Amino acid sequence: MTFFFDGHKKPSIQEILESGTFLVTGEVGPPKGTSLDEMVHHIDLMKDIVHAMNITDNQSSVMRYPSLATALVIKEHGGEPNLQITCRDRNRLAIEADLLFAYSRGVRSVLCLTGDSIPAGDHKDAKGVFDLESVQLLQLMKTMEEGKDLGGNELNEPISFYKGAIVTPEANPIGPQMLKFKKKCEAGAQFFQTQAVYDMDNFKRFMENARKIDDKVKICAGLVLLTGPGAIKYMNANVPGIFVPDNLAQEMADAPKEERLATGIRILARQLRMCIDEKLCDGVHIMAIGKEDVVPDILKEADVDITKL
Amino acid sequence: MIITTSKPFEEVLKELEGAKSVFLIGCSSCAATCETGGEPQVAEMKAKLEAEGKTVTGAGVYEEVCHELNTKRKFRENKEAVDAADGFLVMCCGAGCQSVREATEKPVHPACNTMFLGNIARLGNFNEKCSLCGDCVLEEFGAICPVTRCHKGILNGPCGGTDDGKCETDREKDCAWTLIYNQLEKEGRLDLYEKIHTVKNWQVSMKPGRVVFQKEGE
Ligand code: SF4
Numbered sequence: 001m002t003f004f005f006d007g008h009k010k011p012s013i014q015e016i017l018e019s020g021t022f023l024v025t026g027e028v029g030p031p032k033g034t035s036l037d038e039m040v041h042h043i044d045l046m047k048d049i050v051h052a053m054n055i056t057d058n059q060s061s062v063m064r065y066p067s068l069a070t071a072l073v074i075k076e077h078g079g080e081p082n083l084q085i086t087c088r089d090r091n092r093l094a095i096e097a098d099l100l101f102a103y104s105r106g107v108r109s110v111l112c113l114t115g116d117s118i119p120a121g122d123h124k125d126a127k128g129v130f131d132l133e134s135v136q137l138l139q140l141m142k143t144m145e146e147g148k149d150l151g152g153n154e155l156n157e158p159i160s161f162y163k164g165a166i167v168t169p170e171a172n173p174i175g176p177q178m179l180k181f182k183k184k185c186e187a188g189a190q191f192f193q194t195q196a197v198y199d200m201d202n203f204k205r206f207m208e209n210a211r212k213i214d215d216k217v218k219i220c221a222g223l224v225l226l227t228g229p230g231a232i233k234y235m236n237a238n239v240p241g242i243f244v245p246d247n248l249a250q251e252m253a254d255a256p257k258e259e260r261l262a263t264g265i266r267i268l269a270r271q272l273r274m275c276i277d278e279k280l281c282d283g284v285h286i287m288a289i290g291k292e293d294v295v296p297d298i299l300k301e302a303d304v305d306i307t308k309l
Numbered sequence: 310m311i312i313t314t315s316k317p318f319e320e321v322l323k324e325l326e327g328a329k330s331v332f333l334i335g336c337s338s339c340a341a342t343c344e345t346g347g348e349p350q351v352a353e354m355k356a357k358l359e360a361e362g363k364t365v366t367g368a369g370v371y372e373e374v375c376h377e378l379n380t381k382r383k384f385r386e387n388k389e390a391v392d393a394a395d396g397f398l399v400m401c402c403g404a405g406c407q408s409v410r411e412a413t414e415k416p417v418h419p420a421c422n423t424m425f426l427g428n429i430a431r432l433g434n435f436n437e438k439c440s441l442c443g444d445c446v447l448e449e450f451g452a453i454c455p456v457t458r459c460h461k462g463i464l465n466g467p468c469g470g471t472d473d474g475k476c477e478t479d480r481e482k483d484c485a486w487t488l489i490y491n492q493l494e495k496e497g498r499l500d501l502y503e504k505i506h507t508v509k510n511w512q513v514s515m516k517p518g519r520v521v522f523q524k525e526g527e
């Protein structure tokens with residue numbers, strides 16, 4: 001198999017995690033339209049200071065520039081993509097075809113998600129597909145590793161990705177979530193990126209439980225930048241599986257308006273440092289959601305240089 | 310039971326624009342319970358259409374309009390009123406409408422929207438619990454259907470949107486995966502929850518569905 005972008009020298013997520021190096025990933029949100037300048041600017045900012053960048057797939061059910069295309073843009077710019085695939089917008093044929101394409105162009109890791117529901121987004125009348133869901137998507141990738149598609153037909157050569165999945169440490173109730181985590185591990189997940197964690201004590205408890213279920217799978221903490229007290233109130237009230245504890249909410253509320261972003265950066269940097277210093281997990285996934293410009297500041301504040309991890 | 314809701318009267322009037330006279334059909338089974346096509350609704354529709362200047366040549370509330378032979382028989386019994394009508398307004402489900410379709414060559418107009426196969430929680434309160442997938446998997450899920458009651462039809466546990474037992478799409482709706490978990494836990498069968506369900510065959514009953522009794526010896 002020849003890859004189109006043979007030039008890249010970046011190690012893959014798999015190589016990093018399996019060598020025991022702490023993984024630091026960022027995230028790119030594709031734009032609504034074909035003017036890619038801002039996104040490319042973010043890619044250029046992040047490509048050498050994080051190991052890889054996730055690309056969201058029609059995030060929150062809002063139609064955007066495709067995640068697959070963005071993965072290629074990242075590669076063209078010398079970064080390492082972590083391709084997110086949801087099951088909301090494509091059936092098994094379309095997903096399989098996308099995986100063939102991604103593999104042929106040198107995408108090496110895929111994060112499997114079921115996807116948000118249609119009514120959450122900006123095409124509320126659309127039909128949600130959900131032919132598969134995250135666990136079955138993991139299984140599908142295993143099937144393709146064996147050189148077959150889901151119809152049982154032979155591929156002309158097998159394809160394989162480093163298979164990722166997500167888990168929600170703050171899920172309420174947590175019981176069903178942990179069983180699903182177990183299923184994802186059994187279905188072939190090799191690494192996890194968690195939904196946003198803020199309450200680090202709860203995250204530690206989650207990690208203990210997760211390690212009991214599977215002590216080999218790699219787990220990276222999802223860290224989302226806080227931007228202000230309004231956003232915290234909104235998230236606590238409206239975003240399932242996200243809980244910002246009182247002490248952090250207070251820290252943000254106490255900051256003067258012009259200091260809020262800096263405070264959010266400081267909080268994230270502190271959590272990042274804690275994950276590394278206390279060896280809580282195998283890596284972090286930084287989501288700056290709209291504020292990608294400050295990712296370098298976060299890493300600087302945390303004194304994290306990926307070449308020295 | 311098939312759950313229907315009434316189309317707005319303006320929409321019905323628009324459907325009947327080309328018809329001076331109309332024959333009304335209600336259904337004493339599902340549509341009567343849904344209060345979309347029982348005796349009172351058919352009588353009300355008759356009065357409203359007459360007030361709009363339409364001639365109602367006749368009206369009948371049949372038992373199971375979806376039964377095609379039955380509906381054809383009723384049409385024969387009402388031949389005069391049926392023949393006098395320019396068209397038919399059917400106040401029950403889409404299946405009933407298409408049963409009438411088989412009984413006449415004249416225009417057939419739906420008066421209802423057909424919503425789902427529903428359970429009756431109590432009068433006027435209906436919930437969808439089965440979406441007729443053709444390969445029933447209830448056995449594996451504590452008799453709570455994830456195909457239908459999980460918005461995304463997930464077969465392997467809750468999505469990230471579940472919160473406090475409610476669904477991300479609607480805080481008034483239970484998350485099927487909390488219900489399933491609680492039920493299997495009660496039954497001491499959480500091992501079922503851990504089972505991985507591979508991709509579902511969505512074409513078991515390929516649209517349009519068809520079932521024909523096979524008699525012995527055929
Ligand atoms: S699995 Fe669900 S949708 Fe399918 S037949 Fe059973 S109850 Fe109905």
Ligand code: SF4
Nearest residue numbers: 459468476477484485
């Ligand atoms: S919240 Fe529960 S019922 Fe709703 S889509 Fe997610 S798993 Fe399904």
